[in-house]
Amino acid sequence: MYRILPYGILFAATALLQIFLFNQLSVSIYLCPLVYVAFVLLLPLELPHALVLLGGLASGAVMDWTMGTAGINTAATVLLAFLRPHVLRLLCRRDDAREEGVPSVERLGKAVFLNYLAVLVLIHHALFFALESLSGQYLLQTILRTIVSGTATVGFCWLIARLFTSKLSVRI
Secondary structure, three states: OOOHHHHHHHHHHHHHHHHHHHOOOOOOOOOOOOHHHHHHHOOOOOOOHHHHHHHHHHHHHHHHHHHOOOOHHHHHHHHHHHHHHHHHHHHOOHHHHHOOOOOOHHHHOHHHHHHHHHHHHHHHHHHHHHHHHOOHHHHHHHHHHHHHHHHHHHHHHHHHHHHHHHOOOOOO
């Protein structure tokens, strides 16, 4: 119950950053950072899987509503939320994945945390851009967009995670 306010602020901050900053940037067709996924990536480890899925659903639905993407964000973000505990189990020690707290550099280590971000962001982006193109004709373009946008998103999610977890104790 004591974490509702920080995570409400994180949800609002990532959504507002996505809507008012990153959606307005038109650097290139290949560079489209989707930083709102940081909300799902930074949810507490002990949170029940159903709540993580609901968080992904809410985050994706808000982005679909504001971006006019007709379910693409929701599908990709729910997949991200679904795969999150499985990726955590694959990448980190059993004790780290089961303990309470926020996934962070302090808890998981730099390499594991970066791998955690990269794997989940690339899965999210691969589905997002595949659904957006909806054609095998643009496969190379979809792969390139996934890699370029995924790299930028991982960088921004790293920064958001550092800002968000710097004010929290390691156990939160």
